[in-house]
Each structure stands twice: as structure tokens, then as C-alpha cells.
Amino acid sequence: MARALSALLIAIIAAxxxxxxxxWLPALATSxxxxxxxxxxxNFILLGVVFCAxxxxxxxxxxxxxxxxxxxxxxxxxxxDARVELTWLTIAAALFLxxxxxGAAMQSRxxxxxxxxxxxxVEVTGVQxxxxxxxxGPDGRFGQTKPKLVxxxxxxxxxxxxxxxxxxxxxVSAELVVPAGKPIEVRLHAQDVVHSFFVPALRIKQDAxxxxxxxxxxxxxxxxxxxxxxxxxxxxxxxxxNAKLKVVPEAEYRAWLEQQSAAQVARR
Amino acid sequence: xGTANNSAPRGDHPPNAAKSxxxxxxxxxxxxxxxxHRVIARQYFLLSLAAVLIGIVLSLLMRLxxxxxxxxxxxxxxIKPEQYLAYMTMHGTLMVFFVLSVAxxxxxxxxxxxxxxxxxxxxxxxxxxxxxxxxxLAFMVMVSALFxxxxxxxxxxxxxxxxxxxxxxxxxxGRGTDLWIVSIAIFCVASLMSAVNxxxxxxxxxVEGMSLMRMPLTVWSWFVTAMLTLLSFSVLLAAxxxxxxxxxxxxxxxxxxxxxxxxxxxxxxxxxSPLLWQHLFWFFGHPEVxxxxxxxxxxxxxMLSTFSRKPVYGYRGMVYSLLAxxxxxxxxxxxxxxxxxxxxxxxxxxxxxTMVIAVPSSVxxxxxxxxxxxxxxxxxxxxxxxxxxxxxxxxGGLSGPILAQPAVDMYLHDTYFVVAHxxxxxxxxxxxxxxAATYFWFPLLFPDRMMNETLGRAxxxxxxxxxxxxxxxxxxxxxxxxxRQYSQIAGSAKYLQKxxxxxxxxxxxxxxxxxxxFIFIYNLMHSAxxxxxxxxxxxxxxxxxxxxxxxxxxxxxxxxYVFGPREDSRRDYTMxxxxxxxxKS
Numbered sequence: 001m002a003r004a005l006s007a008l009l010i011a012i013i014a015a016x017x018x019x020x021x022x023x024w025l026p027a028l029a030t031s032x033x034x035x036x037x038x039x040x041x042x043n044f045i046l047l048g049v050v051f052c053a054x055x056x057x058x059x060x061x062x063x064x065x066x067x068x069x070x071x072x073x074x075x076x077x078x079x080x081d082a083r084v085e086l087t088w089l090t091i092a093a094a095l096f097l098x099x100x101x102x103g104a105a106m107q108s109r110x111x112x113x114x115x116x117x118x119x120x121x122v123e124v125t126g127v128q129x130x131x132x133x134x135x136x137g138p139d140g141r142f143g144q145t146k147p148k149l150v151x152x153x154x155x156x157x158x159x160x161x162x163x164x165x166x167x168x169x170x171x172v173s174a175e176l177v178v179p180a181g182k183p184i185e186v187r188l189h190a191q192d193v194v195h196s197f198f199v200p201a202l203r204i205k206q207d208a209x210x211x212x213x214x215x216x217x218x219x220x221x222x223x224x225x226x227x228x229x230x231x232x233x234x235x236x237x238x239x240x241x242n243a244k245l246k247v248v249p250e251a252e253y254r255a256w257l258e259q260q261s262a263a264q265v266a267r268r
Numbered sequence: 269x270g271t272a273n274n275s276a277p278r279g280d281h282p283p284n285a286a287k288s289x290x291x292x293x294x295x296x297x298x299x300x301x302x303x304x305h306r307v308i309a310r311q312y313f314l315l316s317l318a319a320v321l322i323g324i325v326l327s328l329l330m331r332l333x334x335x336x337x338x339x340x341x342x343x344x345x346x347i348k349p350e351q352y353l354a355y356m357t358m359h360g361t362l363m364v365f366f367v368l369s370v371a372x373x374x375x376x377x378x379x380x381x382x383x384x385x386x387x388x389x390x391x392x393x394x395x396x397x398x399x400x401x402x403x404x405l406a407f408m409v410m411v412s413a414l415f416x417x418x419x420x421x422x423x424x425x426x427x428x429x430x431x432x433x434x435x436x437x438x439x440x441x442g443r444g445t446d447l448w449i450v451s452i453a454i455f456c457v458a459s460l461m462s463a464v465n466x467x468x469x470x471x472x473x474x475v476e477g478m479s480l481m482r483m484p485l486t487v488w489s490w491f492v493t494a495m496l497t498l499l500s501f502s503v504l505l506a507a508x509x510x511x512x513x514x515x516x517x518x519x520x521x522x523x524x525x526x527x528x529x530x531x532x533x534x535x536x537x538x539x540x541s542p543l544l545w546q547h548l549f550w551f552f553g554h555p556e557v558x559x560x561x562x563x564x565x566x567x568x569x570x571m572l573s574t575f576s577r578k579p580v581y582g583y584r585g586m587v588y589s590l591l592a593x594x595x596x597x598x599x600x601x602x603x604x605x606x607x608x609x610x611x612x613x614x615x616x617x618x619x620x621x622t623m624v625i626a627v628p629s630s631v632x633x634x635x636x637x638x639x640x641x642x643x644x645x646x647x648x649x650x651x652x653x654x655x656x657x658x659x660x661x662x663x664g665g666l667s668g669p670i671l672a673q674p675a676v677d678m679y680l681h682d683t684y685f686v687v688a689h690x691x692x693x694x695x696x697x698x699x700x701x702x703x704a705a706t707y708f709w710f711p712l713l714f715p716d717r718m719m720n721e722t723l724g725r726a727x728x729x730x731x732x733x734x735x736x737x738x739x740x741x742x743x744x745x746x747x748x749x750x751x752r753q754y755s756q757i758a759g760s761a762k763y764l765q766k767x768x769x770x771x772x773x774x775x776x777x778x779x780x781x782x783x784x785x786f787i788f789i790y791n792l793m794h795s796a797x798x799x800x801x802x803x804x805x806x807x808x809x810x811x812x813x814x815x816x817x818x819x820x821x822x823x824x825x826x827x828x829y830v831f832g833p834r835e836d837s838r839r840d841y842t843m844x845x846x847x848x849x850x851x852k853s
Contacts (some may be wrong), residue, residue: 009606024747026763041678047666054633054662061640062655065576066647076416077832080582080638085631092630096669100623102618103673128437128530147526147533159528192529194542196607198680200749202762203679207608209542211429211524214609227763231682231751233424233437235431239754242761 010049013163017041017048029201029247032219036105036203043099050095083132119185119217120178125158126188126195126208129237131228132157133176136169143167148189158191169261176228176245179253186219196232199245205231221247282398301401303393304332306399309379310713312370313706315404319366319404322411324782326359330755331775335633337756350439352755354737355441358414361448364556365455366407369699370561373497374403374462376705377490379467379712383813384484386475386845391468393448395461402458410451413444421445424753426553429522429545433514434659436530449512456505459497466494473810477824479673481587482844484811485580488587489566494596496555499598508543514540521545529709533632546608550601557694558597562590564657564701565632569703571654572636575807577840579829582635589635596625606677615674622672629665633658649724653704656732657697657819663736664693667743681784682753683744688739696735710795711806712813717799718806723791727784734781741777756762810843825849 021044025037123142124257125133136142143164160167178184188197190208197216198205201224206216230241248256302308302648330682332339333347340346347778348357350577382390390396413420422440423432427448435442470491474483483491512520519535522545525538573580581585602618604609636658645651680686710719748767754760757768805814810830822845834849842849 020744021747024744026749036675036679040670040679043670043673043676047669050372051662052702054637055659058640058655058658058662061637062645065640065643065645067577067644077578077642079579080635085582085585088631088634089627091623092627095621096626096630097620099669099673100620104619105673107675127528145463147528148339150528150531150533152531167472192527193434193437194428194608196751198682198749198751200679205607205678207679209609210527211541212543212609227761229751229761233353233428233431233753236353238353239349239756240744242412 008030009052011216013048013052014045017044025045025198028203029221029224033203033253035109039103039106042102045094046099053117057256059209106170117183119183121187121200122176123177124148124176124188124197126190126197126210126230126234126241127157128192128235129192129229129241130174131176131195131197131241131243133173133175133243134158134160135171135257136166137171137257137264138186139166139169141166143170147191168265171257171260171264175243177256178218178247180223180247180252181220182250183220186216186218188214188216193234194232195230195241198224198229199226200229201226201245209234221245223247223249301397303397305378305382305390305393305396307394308710309375309377311400311726312375312378312403313713315400315407316371316375319370319407320554323359323362323367324785326362328462328778328782330355330359331778334754334756335771335775337758343482349755350422351419351627353424353438353753354414354420354440354444356753357421357424357448358410358682359474361410361452363695364560365452366403366410368560368623368694369459369497370403371554371566371702372465372698372705373398373490373493373559374383376563376567376702376709377493377707378464380813381487381490382469382473383712383815384487384811385470385473385478386471386812386815386824387469388817389473390465390471392465394466398460399465402461402622403455406451406458408790409447409454413440413451414449416447417444418444426543426549427511428549429511429514429542433511433522434527434529435515435780436532446512446515448519449508453461453505453508453512456501456508459501460505463497463501466490467498470494475822475824476766478844481584482824482827482852485583485590486563486566486571486811488590489562489564492590493559493562496559496594496597500552500555500559503548507548507552510548511545511601519760539850543605543608543610545603546605550604551598553604554601555594555597557690558593560694560698561661562593564698565590567701567705568636568654568657568661569632569639571650572639572658573806573829573831574647575648575651575664576640577646577655577831578639578643578697579827579831581638581641582631583609583827583829585631587637589631592628593625596621596628600625603672603677619672621676623669626669626672633662633665635740642644648707649721649728650673650704650708650807652725652728653700653707656735657700657704659732660692660697660700660735660804663740664689664691664697667692679749680746682751683746684742684750684752687752688742688746691742693737696739700731703727706792708807711802713800714796714799716802717795718797719799720791723787725786727791730784730787731781734777734784737777738767738774738781741774745770785807787832805843808839808841810841812844815843815845 018041019042025140125132128264143166144161145158146161149156188206188208191209195208196205197208202218206214224247228243228245230238331739333352412677419440421444422438432445514523515517515520520537520540522542523537523540523711527534569580569586596719600618600622603622606615611809646677707719707724711717744765750764750767757764804816811828824844826842826844829845831840833840
């Protein structure tokens with residue numbers, strides 16, 4: 001009976017944990033992000049059971065062993081023997097290191113960019129308090145940038161050196177437009193302070209650190225518009241530093257890129 | 269006293285109990301330059317009380333601004349985003365440094381530690397006095413930052429450069445940030461002096477018979493905390509000086525070449541790395557969270573044993589797990605930097621070590637439960653707060669392993685999930701231990717007085733419910749991807765707009781939580797002047813701080829937590845300094 005009751009209780013707790021972890025997460029834009037969600041749910045279920053077991057035990061013990069009016073003696077002054085202590089240590093170590101191993105194994109299975117498939121490369125730059133996205137255009141090469149050329153009012157917020165032929169067709173946009181179903185390689189920069197490139201729908205977050213290039217691989221995503229936010233305190237406008245990720249069918253993406261880069265070349 | 273029937277004397281007193289405690293503070297006020305450890309304890313206590321009150325007010329202003337950014341608040345007007353960030357930085361700094369590092373260690377450590385080991389005084393009383401006044405100076409410099417031109421620093425208590433290193437990066441980044449750095453440097457010096465004092469006192473000041481394994485767990489936790497303080501604050505001091513140097517003397521420890529801030533290129537820097545600060549800061553910062561919580565663990569073990577009327581379950585396990593947590597605490601700083609752009613191998617190592625630290629923490633929880641099991645629990649206010657500590661420690665502790673997994677942390681990092689995690693464990697749990705300590709050692713803090721039980725119970729329940737109502741929903745905000753340190757929801761990304769009702773609920777809960785503290789403040793002021801008299805050993809505890817000072821040296825004959833019926837009296841406890849007696853096991 002007691003066993004059946006505890007089994008039922010654990011089932012209820014697990015279901016609740018599952019429900020809570022899933023209802024609050026934003027909708028996924030990629031199939032490969034599902035592994036992270038499953039790992040999170042596994043955490044919630046296992047740790048949810050531990051949480052309830054320990055909190056219930058705490059409440060029960062405090063209530064059951066409260067001092068009563070009738071004389072009563074301390075019933076259990078035994079000290080733990082080495083075997084009991086070892087058992088607890090093993091259970092705790094197995095639980096926490098097991099989660100650790102499961103998480104690491106899951107992460108190593110998240111599909112990386114395969115060698116034969118050439119990813120779309122985008123440069124993402126964080127500036128107080130907006131994101132800039134640069135794509136290399138048809139030539140596939142980014143032009144040079146120089147800090148002293150940075151001038152947002154002149155339309156050159158990234159300081160692109162227009163005398164570099166590779167920069168002629170570079171496209172700078174305020175929205176991140178990428179093709180659906182293709183892996184994206186992001187080269188992450190920051191111009192002034194540390195920012196963090198956060199795409200909730202892809203379960204991706206990576207700091208943009210000044211003075212260093214960080215590579216991030218975005219998994220291939222389904223068409224749609226998703227939010228991009230800044231997750232590292234960067235100053236007064238931190239809360240409003242957001243942008244859109246537009247995932248469009250590949251043909252549409254090609255057309256967009258061509259049109260943008262032609263406009264860029266014409267502007268010179 | 270525990271329950272109503274506790275107020276009647278429970279059997280005879282130990283043979284050496286005199287009628288009243290000495291009036292140790294008759295001529296020493298709280299505001300004098302005193303080298304007496306109890307006066308200094310009271311000064312530290314009042315300092316942290318001032319800091320926590322300012323911290324609470326700032327947090328309420330922040331909560332109001334998040335949900336109603338247009339609101340005009342009496343005396344403050346409409347809060348601007350940069351003010352929000354200045355309040356947030358000040359809230360975090362005051363709470364972490366001037367409350368959680370001061371009250372558990374310096375206030376209660378000074379009050380109780382020398383007496384629990386029978387030392388009567390700290391090893392270096394004048395250095396102790398100097399530590400306090402230096403801490404007070406640091407506090408005044410810190411708070412003054414709110415009133416200078418440009419306002420307080422807005423780069424958070426973690427002060428990541430380049431935001432904290434470049435004056436033009438924001439309005440509080442000029443004089444406000446200078447004052448922050450100077451204040452923290454002074455605070456580091458004060459903490460180092462105090463840590464040396466604690467370590468020396470424990471190692472050299474114990475009376476005969478007080479072997480290390482007979483020390484109360486409170487003493488063990490203050491001892492380990494002092495060692496963490498010594499090793500970690502020295503690193504923060506160096507890191508802060510380097511930051512100051514980058515700001516004013518043209519060095520480039522944290523600043524790379526090619527920065528463009530506010531549209532203007534920053535000249536004269538090259539070769540530095542913002543990540544160096546993060547490494548140095550978190551090498552301090554992670555041990556710091558244990559500096560805040562370890563004394564709470566010691567206090568909780570002490571209370572649970574005293575009020576269950578039985579020995580601590582697994583005393584040795586408690587000591588070893590404290591030491592293990594202290595040592596491992598220095599090896600996990602990288603888990604604050606999983607998404608900062610460090611090597612994936614380092615990430616794996618830090619993640620594994622972080623999981624390992626969950627094991628000694630589990631030992632603590634199991635042993636607390638084991639201490640309660642089979643006892644005769646007296647429902648005193650310190651017991652309630654200690655049980656609350658265990659509950660909050662479990663709740664806040666279990667979200668730690670979730671954040672320790674890099675893949676999951678990639679999503680949850682820097683969201684409200686983290687805010688929930690550290691407020692539950694390092695904020696609320698530590699504060700519950702401070703409350704338990706205040707109610708328990710009140711007769712030492714304000715001579716011979718007890719705090720009011722009824723008010724204490726009301727305070728406990730409102731605080732317990734308020735803490736859960738405020739910080740539990742933050743887990744859901746984190747799961748929904750709400751980044752921290754956003755000054756408002758209305759002007760931020762679209763996917764966050766539906767979370768506004770949750771934020772409103774949290775704001776209301778925070779006001780309930782804050783309001784409950786008025787009960788505590790009233791109880792404190794009232795009881796300090798007019799509280800019930802305590803008598804010699806009001807809680808029937810076993811440790812030496814309740815022993816009457818007859819001027820002779822004490823000798824310790826017993827382990828710290830000897831509870832259980834005696835054949836020679838109706839008492840159920842044996843004080844550490846009593847003559848040898850064979851008690852039933």
C-alpha cells in the first residue's frame with residue numbers, strides 16, 4: 001500500500017515537473033533544440049522528485065517529532081555508520097554526475113556543421129544598444145573593418161573599409177535574415193562592451209566579447225520570425241537591445257541577398 | 269523560550285551557573301571605539317542592518333519600475349533606466365558585501381566564536397576594532413556613490429569591463445564606478461584583517477580540552493569561512509586595483525584594442541582581455557557565495573541539534589563536508605563563464621567539479637534531516653528559521669545542478685532562473701540563518717534580553733511565505749527566457765510581454781516580504797530595551813558562550829552536542845565544560 005502510494009506520488013510529481021518545464025519554454029524553431037528541452041525535462045523530473053521527497057521529509061520530521069506535553073524520550077540518537085554514509089554519498093554522486101554525463105553526452109550529439117555542407121556565414125556585432133548583422137554577399141568574403149571608420153550617422157556603424165574590394169557587396173542589416181533548413185555559422189563580435197547574443201527559440205546564447213571573435217553554430221531552423229535579445233548587462237538600454245531573426249525559404253533568401261547587395265553596390 | 273511550558277525552569281542548572289551574566293557592556297556604547305568583541309559584533313550587526321534596509325528599499329524601487337516604468341514614486345519621481353541599473357548595482361553590492369559577508373561572519377562570529385572556544389577575546393582585539401571601522405568607511409564610500417554627479421555605477425555587482433572600465437559607457441560609469449572600486453578595495457582590506465583574526469583565534473585561542481573535533485559546528489563554519497575570505501578577497505583586491513589602473517593610468521589589463529564606445533574610438537589601449545576580469549572576479553565570486561552561506565550551515569546545524577535535544581547527526585560528516593565545500597569552492601568559478609567564450613574543455617571540467625560540490629551539500633541536507641528525526645523538537649523561533657533555512661537551501665540548491673550543465677545553462681544563463689537560484693540560496697537561506705542567529709543569541713547581542721516569541725512567529729511565517737512567493741515564480745520567468753537586469757518589460761522584446769502578470773505578482777510578493785521585516789525591526793528595538801530577561805542559559809544549550817564567566821579558565825570535557833537524559837539530574841543536556849560524566853548514549 002505504502003509503496004503504491006509513493007509510486008503514485010512520484011508519478012504525480014514527475015508529471016507536474018514535466019508540465020511546468022514545458023509550458024514556460026518558448027516554442028522551438030529547430031528540431032535539434034529538442035535535445036536541450038528533453039535534458040531540461042529530465043532534470044525537472046529527477047530533481048523534482050528529490051525536491052518533494054526532501055521537503056516532505058523535512059515537514060514530516062518536524063511535525064512528527066515535535067515536543068509533546070507527555071514525557072517522551074529522544075528516540076533516535078544513533079550516529080550514521082560508515083555504510084549508511086557511503087550509501088547516501090553514492091546516491092547523490094550517481095544522481096548529480098549522472099545528470100552531468102547525460103548533459104555532456106547530449107551536447108556532443110547535437111548536430112554540428114558537417115564538412116560537406118557549406119554553412120551560411122553571418123557576422124553579428126553587438127553595439128550599445130543594437131545588433132548589426134553583416135553578410136558577405138555573392139563574393140563570399142567579408143571586407144575589412146577599422147574602428148576609426150565607425151560612424152553610425154554616416155551609415156557605417158561597423159566601420160567597413162569601402163576601399164577594400166571585398167567589402168563592395170557586403171550587406172549590413174538590422175534583422176538577421178537566414179535561409180531555412182541550413183546551418184548558420186555566426187562570427188560574434190562586440191564593439192564597445194560585453195553583450196550576449198540570445199535566441200530563445202533556438203536555445204542558443206553566447207557572449208559577444210570585445211577583442212575576441214567567437215564562433216557560434218546555429219542549428220538549421222524552420223521558417224518564421226523569432227526574437228533575438230541581449231542577455232549580458234551592457235548599459236542603460238540593455239532591456240531594449242533586441243532584434244528579429246527571419247528564417248525564410250532558401251529561394252527567398254537568395255533573392256533578398258542579391259537585391260540587398262546590388263543596392264549596396266549601387267550606393268557606392 | 270520554545271513553547272509556553274518551556275518558560276518554567278527545566279530541571280537544575282549546571283553546577284557552575286551563577287545568577288546573572290556579567291554586565292559586560294555597562295560603559296561601552298555601540299558607537300564607541302571599543303576593542304571588545306561583543307561591542308564590535310553589535311556594531312557589525314547594526315551596520316549590516318542599515319545596509320539591508322537600504323538594499324530592501326532599492327529592490328522595491330526596482331520591482332516597481334519593472335512593471336510600471338512610468339510610475340512617479342513619492343520622493344524619487346519617475347525612475348530612469350540608468351537609475352534602475354544604479355539601484356540594482358547598489359542593491360547587489362550592499363547585500364553581497366555589507367550584509368551577507370558582514371552579518372553571518374563578522375557580527376555573529378565576533379559575538380559567539382571567542383566564547384564558544386572559551387577564549388574570552390579575539391586574538392587581536394585592536395585589529396578587530398580597526399576591521400570594523402574600515403568596513404564602515406567602505407560602506408560610507410559605497411553609499412555616497414548614489415549622490416555624486418551621474419549617479420551610482422550601473423555595471424552590476426560583477427562590474428564586467430569594458431562597461432566598468434570606460435567612463436563614456438554610461439552615466440554612472442564615471443565617479444560612481446570609481447567610488448564603487450575604492451569602496452570594495454577598502455572592504456577587501458577590512459575583510460582580510462578580520463579573516464586573519466578569526467583564523468588565529470580559532471587556532472590559538474581554544475581552551476584546554478577544546479580539540480578541533482570538539483568545536484561546535486558554528487566555529488568550524490566561521491573558521492572555514494575565514495580561510496575562504498583570506499584567499500578570495502586578496503584576489504578581488506588585486507583585480508579591483510587593476511581595474512582602477514585601467515581606468516586612470518592607461519594600462520590595458522582588461523581592455524583590448526579597437527574599442528568604439530558611444531561612437532568614439534577609445535585610444536591608448538591594446539592587448540587586454542575582458543575575460544581576465546571575469547576569471548579573477550569569479551575566482552573571488554564563487555568562494556564569496558560560500559562565505560555567505562557556510563556560517564548559515566553552521567548555525568543551522570547548531571540550532572537543529574539544540575532544539576531537537578539530540579546530537580548533530582554525523583558530526584564528522586558535517587565537518588568534512590564543510591571542508592570539502594570550502595576546497596571545491598575554489599575550483600568551480602568557470603561555471604559563471606559557460607557562455608563567455610572559454611574553451612569547451614574548461615567548460616566540461618568546471619561543470620563536472622560543480623556537480624561534485626553538490627555531493628557534500630547533499631550530505632549536509634541528509635544530516636540535518638537525520639538530526640531532526642527522532643528528536644523532541646522545541647518549536648522556538650530560531651528552530652523555525654533553521655527549518656526554513658533547510659527548506660530554502662533545498663529549493664535553491666537543486667536549481668544549481670541544472671545550471672551546472674553547460675547545454676542547459678546556454679539557455680538559462682543570465683535569465684531570471686539564475687536570479688531565482690541565488691536569491692533562494694545565497695539570499696533567503698543565508699538571511700534565515702541570520703534571523704535564527706539573531707533570535708537565538710539576542711541575550712548576548714543585547715545583554716540578558718530575549719526577543720518576543722509571538723512577534724517572532726508572525727515574522728517567520730510571513731517571511732517564509734513571502735520568500736517563496738517572491739522568488740519561486742522567477743524560475744518560470746527564466747524558463748520563458750526572460751534575461752536579468754532588464755529595467756522594464758514594456759519596452760523590451762515581444763516574447764516577454766506576456767510575462768508581465770508574473771512580474772506584477774512578484775512585485776506584490778516583494779512588498780509583503782519587505783513589510784514582514786517591520787515586525788522584526790519593531791521586535792528588535794522593543795526587545796533590546798524591554799525584552800524579557802533571559803537568565804543564564806535560556807535555550808538549555810551545551811556550548812561555552814552560555815557559561816558564566818567566573819574569571820577562571822574553563823576546561824572542556826565533552827563533545828559540543830551532548831543531549832540526552834542524565835541519571836544525576838532532570839536535565840537532558842551536558843555543557844561542554846562540565847566535569848566528566850558518563851552519560852547514556
